[in-house]
Amino acid sequence: MLSMAGIYFHIPFCKTRCSYCDFFSSVSETDISKIIKAEIKELELKKEYLNNEIINTIYFGGGTPSFISEKDISVLLNAVYKNYKVCDNPEITIEVNPDDINIQKAKTYFSFGINRVSMGTQSFNDDILKFLDRRHDSKQAINSIEILKKSGFNNISIDLIYGIPNLTNKVWEKTIEAALTLNIQHISAYHLSFEKGTKIHNQLKTKEIFALHDDESVNQYNILCKKLKNNSFEHYEISNFSLPEFNSKHNSNYWQGKKYAGIGPSAHSFDGNSRQWNVSNIEKYLTGIYLEAGYYEKENLSLNQKYNELLLTRLRTNKGITDKEIFDNFGEIFLTHFLTEIKLLTNCNKIKITNNNNYGISEEDWFISDGIIAQLCKI
Ligand code: SF4
Structure with a gap:
């Protein structure tokens, strides 16, 4: 595809x-x-x-x-x-x-x-x-x-x-x-x-x-x-x-972690590996574009950051996330971390598991999902 x-x-x-x-x-x-x-x-x-x-x-x-x-x-x-x-x-x-x-x-x-x-x-x-x-x-x-x-x-x-x-x-x-x-x-x-x-x-x-x-x-x-x-x-x-x-x-x-180009002052972009954000200032943006430099800042994402971002976005959607996706994108160590924390959260009903090992937060808990997701993140 x-x-x-x-x-x-x-x-x-x-x-x-x-x-x-x-x-x-x-x-x-x-x-x-x-x-x-x-x-x-x-x-x-x-x-x-x-x-x-x-x-x-x-x-x-x-x-x-x-x-x-x-x-x-x-x-x-x-x-x-x-x-x-x-x-x-x-x-x-x-x-x-x-x-x-x-x-x-x-x-x-x-x-x-x-x-x-x-x-x-x-x-x-x-x-x-x-x-x-x-x-x-x-x-x-x-x-x-x-x-x-x-x-x-x-x-x-x-x-x-x-x-x-x-x-x-x-x-x-x-x-x-x-x-x-x-x-x-x-x-x-x-x-x-x-x-x-x-x-x-x-x-x-x-x-x-x-x-x-x-x-x-x-x-x-x-x-x-x-x-x-x-x-x-x-x-x-x-x-x-x-x-x-x-x-x-x-x-x-x-x-879903797809790429996007953000155009204009303060717009953010993502290319799969890094994020960049344009200056939030019209004058600086115009000058930077004219000079073709200095109009944005950039951060290369570590594997931990990518993993955390994926959880933060996906667990606030009804798609949730599967253990296969964690393994395919991040490997064994991340999967072990994920499954250990998931076990604790499922024990207190904060994570629901559906067929195909799909993990998600129930709709009624989305409102307080920050704390739940923080527990799964990797520092
Ligand atoms: S000031 Fe009002 S209209 Fe302008 S972006 Fe903010 S919410 Fe929208």
Whole structure:
């Protein structure tokens, strides 16, 4: 079987900053055209990086890709086709914000061959949306999804956030129910985290707001799992749910350890043996790309790191991992370590074993999976 790889574009621009967000992005529009040119050059510089593997997924993330013009998106897409071998029917995803979507934009995206949209919806409750400093309200989110459907999209994902201060179970249930009435195919749901430097982190420090108690967070996670399962969604990764056949191929590639090239400031890349990450600074990125040097840092992965990463990604998915995969990739010593630790974890019901010696963490424990996986890791 041919190996496939992905391309990720980081579009580092947002109209305004949301209260919880620590992703790298700028609210200044002055550098957009410079960044697009630099990203095209980076695509050319990375031509050999994926070792001629065929591209089966392309992903525009950010920041807010829908903030820049459709023309800029098409220029980037054309540069991929010009420099890489792309499979016949690639999954092409674009992240959008509800306030950017109109019928003309949606139709133009569709005409480019973009076939998957991921919308930063976060909630269908207007008070929560205000607290998050989102630029849209629930009505706008619903309208935008209808526009996307009318424009031809039949693979739509939305992001939701739970574990928010003052988010009651009732409001959370209503948000999930609102999502389910929209006939979308995919939901990514994340627990709010208070990242340093964000507005909500400062509010937490000054006791203006209070984090939810752990039990309440677990409750909201359980509500999410139950409601989506009852509506035919498959829970295929800790934060991701989809109708059958609508898993995100791009993200699944990450979790399966496939190669990908990340383009743009702060984007990460992986070639099977090393990881590299671009500078999170627009000026330094532009200068580095111009000089063809100094725009990224790189780390070669040791066998221990590769083993740990594989466990960290796979045990948060419903695929789990087999002892054969451990042996084939890492050999006898790693397998012995794995099986010794697995035995301790199965004794306390933290790991389930299915047929073919496949090991996995139960869905209800994914929420606390960090501690379980740490026990299996090799230092
Ligand atoms: S959450 Fe999205 S839209 Fe909001 S600031 Fe972060 S990247 Fe921009």
